[in-house]
Amino acid sequence: AQTVTQSQPEMSVQEAETVTLSCTYDTSESDYYLFWYKQPPSRQMILVIRQEAYKQQNATENRFSVNFQKAAKSFSLKISDSQLGDAAMYFCAYRDNDMRFGAGTRLTVKP
Amino acid sequence: EAQVTQNPRYLITVTGKKLTVTCSQNMNHEYMSWYRQDPGLGLRQIYYSMNVEVTDKGDVPEGYKVSRKEKRNFPLILESPSPNQTSLYFCARNRATNEKLFFGSGTQLSVL
Numbered sequence: 001a002q003t004v005t006q007s008q009p010e011m012s013v014q015e016a017e018t019v020t021l022s023c024t025y026d027t028s029e030s031d032y033y034l035f036w037y038k039q040p041p042s043r044q045m046i047l048v049i050r051q052e053a054y055k056q057q058n059a060t061e062n063r064f065s066v067n068f069q070k071a072a073k074s075f076s077l078k079i080s081d082s083q084l085g086d087a088a089m090y091f092c093a094y095r096d097n098d099m100r101f102g103a104g105t106r107l108t109v110k111p
Numbered sequence: 112e113a114q115v116t117q118n119p120r121y122l123i124t125v126t127g128k129k130l131t132v133t134c135s136q137n138m139n140h141e142y143m144s145w146y147r148q149d150p151g152l153g154l155r156q157i158y159y160s161m162n163v164e165v166t167d168k169g170d171v172p173e174g175y176k177v178s179r180k181e182k183r184n185f186p187l188i189l190e191s192p193s194p195n196q197t198s199l200y201f202c203a204r205n206r207a208t209n210e211k212l213f214f215g216s217g218t219q220l221s222v223l
Binding site: 047098100101104 | 152
């Protein structure tokens with residue numbers, strides 16, 4: 001079964017600085033999708049960014065970008081110009097038929 | 112607006128008292144699923160459904176039941192809840208594999 005590993009239970013960043021959240025996954029599939037979800041204290045699950053495995057170009061959404069390394073099975077999230085509203089739990093997820101999530105990284109943003 | 116409606120948002124119950132968490136969607140999507148979220152474990156899939164009358168176990172199905180009698184609804188049933196089922200539960204739906212999951216607002220369940 002596919003597994004998703006987030007090795008950083010907690011991360012902290014200074015406001016306006018850049019932070020990178022790590023994610024690795026294990027799969028034998030060649031066609032799949034990767035996601036980063038944000039969960040603020042409201043508990044709502046919010047999609048941050050999505051990456052198709054067949055695309056070599058890294059996805060970007062405003063201040064959020066990914067570093068997708070398919071051979072290494074790595075999918076890190078970079079948040080630039082961090083804002084107080086970025087403080088949340090971040091979940092990495094892998095999907096072929098079903099979606100599997102990592103354990104999450106709690107991001108704190110210091111003013 | 113596309114929605115996944117999940118109820119209740121909070122539920123406190125006692126061991127052994129049957130309960131149902133409801134989930135409905137207004138987009139006529141085939142795929143629906145249930146997850147539980149626990150600290151340090153992330154979200155783990157309980158059951159999923161690819162279409163009406165088609166359901167299958169996820170990673171942690173023990174102690175749970177689901178039904179999919181119609182496309183719109185996908186209730187989660189705990190026949191005899193136990194304290195280890197205290198968790199945050201999410202229902203989700205989507206149309207295709209490459210789409211993001213659309214999540215409900217979550218149900219915080221406490222079993223005493």
